[in-house]
Amino acid sequence: MLRQLHGLPGLLAALLLVTLAATGAVLALAPAMDRAAAVIPAAGEVSVAELAGRVVEHYPGTEQIVRGPSGGVIVYYSRDGQPGADLVSPLTGEGIAPYEPSAFFTWVRDLHRSFLLDDAGRMLAGAVAAVMLLLCISGTLLLVRRSGGWTALLRPLPGSGGKRIHAELARFAVLGLLLSALTGSYMAAQRFGLLPETSQIGPAFPAEVAGGQPAPVATLSALSKVDLRELRELVFPYPDDPQDVYSLTTSDGFGFVDQATGELLKYQSRSEGSVIQQWIVSLHTGEGLWWLGLILGAAALTVPVLSITGITIWWQRHRASEQLPDNADVSQAEAVILVGSEGNTTWGFARALRASLHQAGLRVHCSEMNALADHYPQASMLLVLTSTYGNGDAPASARRFMARLSEFREGKALKYAVLGFGDRQFPNFCQFALDVDAALARKGLSRLHSVELIDRCCASQFSEWGDRISELIRTPFSLTYDPLPSPTVKLELVERSDYGLAVQAPTSILRFEAAEQRGWPKFLPRARKALPSFEAGDLLGVIPPQGQAARFYSLASSSTDGVLEICVRKKPGGLCSGYLHDLKPGDRIDGFLRHNPDFRPAVGNTPVILIGAGAGIGPLTGFIRKNTKGNPMYLYWGGRNSQSDFLYQPELGRYLEDNRLTGLNTAFSRSDERAYVQDKLRQDEIAVRQMVRTGAQILVCGGRDMAEGVKQVIDEILKPLPVDVETLRAEGRYLEDVY
Amino acid sequence: MKKLFFALGLAIAVALPALAQAREVTFTTELLNYGGDGAYLALYLTDASGKYQGTLWVAGEKSKYYKHLRGWARGSRLDPAEYDGLTGASITSGRTLKITLDLDDALIDSGHEVRIDTAVEDLRDNRADVAVSLTSEGAGKPVTGRGYVRSFRYDF
Numbered sequence: 001m002l003r004q005l006h007g008l009p010g011l012l013a014a015l016l017l018v019t020l021a022a023t024g025a026v027l028a029l030a031p032a033m034d035r036a037a038a039v040i041p042a043a044g045e046v047s048v049a050e051l052a053g054r055v056v057e058h059y060p061g062t063e064q065i066v067r068g069p070s071g072g073v074i075v076y077y078s079r080d081g082q083p084g085a086d087l088v089s090p091l092t093g094e095g096i097a098p099y100e101p102s103a104f105f106t107w108v109r110d111l112h113r114s115f116l117l118d119d120a121g122r123m124l125a126g127a128v129a130a131v132m133l134l135l136c137i138s139g140t141l142l143l144v145r146r147s148g149g150w151t152a153l154l155r156p157l158p159g160s161g162g163k164r165i166h167a168e169l170a171r172f173a174v175l176g177l178l179l180s181a182l183t184g185s186y187m188a189a190q191r192f193g194l195l196p197e198t199s200q201i202g203p204a205f206p207a208e209v210a211g212g213q214p215a216p217v218a219t220l221s222a223l224s225k226v227d228l229r230e231l232r233e234l235v236f237p238y239p240d241d242p243q244d245v246y247s248l249t250t251s252d253g254f255g256f257v258d259q260a261t262g263e264l265l266k267y268q269s270r271s272e273g274s275v276i277q278q279w280i281v282s283l284h285t286g287e288g289l290w291w292l293g294l295i296l297g298a299a300a301l302t303v304p305v306l307s308i309t310g311i312t313i314w315w316q317r318h319r320a321s322e323q324l325p326d327n328a329d330v331s332q333a334e335a336v337i338l339v340g341s342e343g344n345t346t347w348g349f350a351r352a353l354r355a356s357l358h359q360a361g362l363r364v365h366c367s368e369m370n371a372l373a374d375h376y377p378q379a380s381m382l383l384v385l386t387s388t389y390g391n392g393d394a395p396a397s398a399r400r401f402m403a404r405l406s407e408f409r410e411g412k413a414l415k416y417a418v419l420g421f422g423d424r425q426f427p428n429f430c431q432f433a434l435d436v437d438a439a440l441a442r443k444g445l446s447r448l449h450s451v452e453l454i455d456r457c458c459a460s461q462f463s464e465w466g467d468r469i470s471e472l473i474r475t476p477f478s479l480t481y482d483p484l485p486s487p488t489v490k491l492e493l494v495e496r497s498d499y500g501l502a503v504q505a506p507t508s509i510l511r512f513e514a515a516e517q518r519g520w521p522k523f524l525p526r527a528r529k530a531l532p533s534f535e536a537g538d539l540l541g542v543i544p545p546q547g548q549a550a551r552f553y554s555l556a557s558s559s560t561d562g563v564l565e566i567c568v569r570k571k572p573g574g575l576c577s578g579y580l581h582d583l584k585p586g587d588r589i590d591g592f593l594r595h596n597p598d599f600r601p602a603v604g605n606t607p608v609i610l611i612g613a614g615a616g617i618g619p620l621t622g623f624i625r626k627n628t629k630g631n632p633m634y635l636y637w638g639g640r641n642s643q644s645d646f647l648y649q650p651e652l653g654r655y656l657e658d659n660r661l662t663g664l665n666t667a668f669s670r671s672d673e674r675a676y677v678q679d680k681l682r683q684d685e686i687a688v689r690q691m692v693r694t695g696a697q698i699l700v701c702g703g704r705d706m707a708e709g710v711k712q713v714i715d716e717i718l719k720p721l722p723v724d725v726e727t728l729r730a731e732g733r734y735l736e737d738v739y
Numbered sequence: 740m741k742k743l744f745f746a747l748g749l750a751i752a753v754a755l756p757a758l759a760q761a762r763e764v765t766f767t768t769e770l771l772n773y774g775g776d777g778a779y780l781a782l783y784l785t786d787a788s789g790k791y792q793g794t795l796w797v798a799g800e801k802s803k804y805y806k807h808l809r810g811w812a813r814g815s816r817l818d819p820a821e822y823d824g825l826t827g828a829s830i831t832s833g834r835t836l837k838i839t840l841d842l843d844d845a846l847i848d849s850g851h852e853v854r855i856d857t858a859v860e861d862l863r864d865n866r867a868d869v870a871v872s873l874t875s876e877g878a879g880k881p882v883t884g885r886g887y888v889r890s891f892r893y894d895f
Contacts, residue, residue: 064864076863083885085863101861106774118777118831199803205813235809238866241789244813 002145006138007314013131014307016115020128021303023112024180028297030105031290034070039089039096041228046090048226048234048248053218054093059086061239067231069287074099090228126188132181136174143167145390156598156732162316164597166309169302176299183284198273202254203266211242212260220262226250251278317344326358330373333365340369340386340398340432346421349462350385352481356466360477369398369436375409381448381473382416384436392431405439415448416440419465424455424738427730448472460551488590489532490515491564493583500569500645503670507569507615507645508581509556515588533559536622537599537737540566541592544576551576552594554701554737556618558626564591567618567647599699599737605631606695607662609688611710613638613677614645616702619737621648623699630659634691636684638667638677638706677706678713685717692718698728701737761841764895766795768855768869769835771889775859777829778887779804780836781811784873787850791815794822795853796838799829807858810866832887847895848874857887 010017051073056062061078068074073090076083086095107116114121144150146167147157157167189195214237217223223234223246230250237244237259245265246257255267270278286293328334335357339350354366365376369386376382389395394402418440420433430453437451449469454461459481466479491512500507514531539552557565570581583589601608601623610620610633617637627633635652639645646666655661665684667675681688692698698714700707714734715725728734770778779799784792791814797805802819806812815821830836855869865886871877873893881890 063866078885081885083863083865103774106861110776197803201803201806201817204816207816235864238789238810243790247809 021300025297025300028293031286031293038072040071046228049223065234129184136178162309173299173302200274203268206265210260214259222257222264328363337366338369342395356477369401372404384418387421388432392428417449418451420453502644503640512564537619539594554619556622567615569615607632607691613702613706627660634663640670697733707738765839772833781808797826808856
């Protein structure tokens, strides 16, 4: 519900919102510009009487003096029957420049207020402001739910791609946008009578005045008591009308001044409503609060990007939720697939699974988990695919699942398997999938396969799970699904260095460049396609020629290095690693890049501890190579034998010399010392603990077993401290890239 | 354009000694392209010394802005009884306001003046944008305003 509340109005209003935000950002500059052009005396330096006296010397036909919210003083006057207006200096009363409201700003303001459509447009603009308000509130609630609590909002946000950009920007801008939207909606509601009018008309004109000879304005006592800073507006009496008066408006109230006696007549203080009204206008426009104006303007600038990323997210979700063709009936189904999904990503996987099973000749029923039936008479297997929402909660399409499960009447004949989808960076990774698995077991069903958890939509993991299910049910099928197919780039291998053959761990550093187009005449300017932009720690996806699901390799270089470098260990029987290891310089492959912004060293001068084993050194070396500022970086790395698989040995030596790397600690398991990287960490226990205490960040890259071992050691090391790996992880200080 | 018949307010009727004959007068006010929101206008009568006598017409429906029509606001003291039934929409930049009223004969050639105060949001207020005597010779002769009024004339 919250999601629809955020998505639909956003989509409809996107264009209008972008217009309001872009014009708002331009208008936000006006108060700062006005302020820069104005001459502003100190408090108590100039009284209104002094100002008026000076102005009248230069402008005998003065009709009105207005002090703008930014402090500029404008004089409206008549000269030889012609009206004019000048910005004047309050210190001398002399004109600085003719005052003419900028036609550009006027136009932008009309566009902002009313889309140039007068009252009807104003109503629309007000409605758009209300939509913005709704978006800010629903978006904040969504973000809170997604990141698992209000305090989590201040920590680094997990996620990647458009969703991440949307969330990061929104988090930066939401307070400014909320303020703009709230004040904008309020003003519109007031204008159209939805809220009571609070502006004040001021007192009526005095019926009687002294009517004597007018005194010079500079001598009027009521005006000498008002400081220039309090002045809003002073309207002069009509010339040669002794019955007329000065009308005075200040920040505190309204009144009239007798032009003969200088007495203040019929003064009325500003009502509370009018003061609030003034504040609301200032908070919306930044008038008189130029710094706030600039902040609001910066916040407004995020709206176009938020709109584009928001629409993209909506579209991906929409695409993933298309209808299923020929879904078998509950009573007929041999296989049942239940889907728990919040953003529809899981549906994409479910559809791929359903299609494969259907192709293999099974009658498949696929539905959301909320639609769990009491009984599936013909079914022999139940496959549950579910994501987890926020802090271990059920996603939208599974929220009623646990309740319905109590009505479920099935016995041992039905075998089940749960497949969880999530992101390891979130706390309580795939918690709901684990809960469902346990709940089904309690129900007496037997497992076809133990619960499997898929990290970040990993396509290869999904396909491997499919292979195992296929074996278990003795029905041949294969699963291929990639939720985010990326445009591929052609890469040409330009260099390779091989290590580790002697210790049965063949590992190669492969360097690629963007491939040139073949058949392009040499004398023509080269149509070399530049590499897309990437950074060390991002991922290169490679699809092996057998057409299996893509495998991902962490990048050891950044696009500014001009080459794309990966470090690949050849796994026994590994399709993709074997394929890469067989490449010769000049060979070409298709690859695609996937950004992985969560695996990056923090900027700043707190220490960074890099821990890796084997080919996991790739991205870590990339980070060190980038560390030209010489921030403290320590590398712990484990290999097999320093003679055979010491990857990047010469390069790391250079980095130690030029301070890009502060300390290097290696462990070799097939040498005399027989040490693992965990042992080295334990040896340096005191230093590591001290660094964590001063705010160090830990990045781990390598195999799953190594990462698990490192996590245990770090937890042991941190025992004396009030933090552990999980708290560091929540603060973005313990990052893993594990395969 | 607007066509409206009306007997000028009670204030004038009382002020005048004898009930004379009424005459149909048309006031035509054309605005400049000043390029802002709709203008507020007050057309009113004064005596020769500029003292307010009565309201002819007020263009603009939000009374909270009426105080910017300064001369008229002062004279009428913004008493709703002064302008009740004599208001209409504000006038967009460049457009013309045409109103027809039944005026007492005695008001013509007796030193009375027609005045127009104008105001536009975020732009200057013009007190007596137009000030012109209501005479038989003056009828049909356009005059130029000093604010937002491009030309003003009355016909009878």
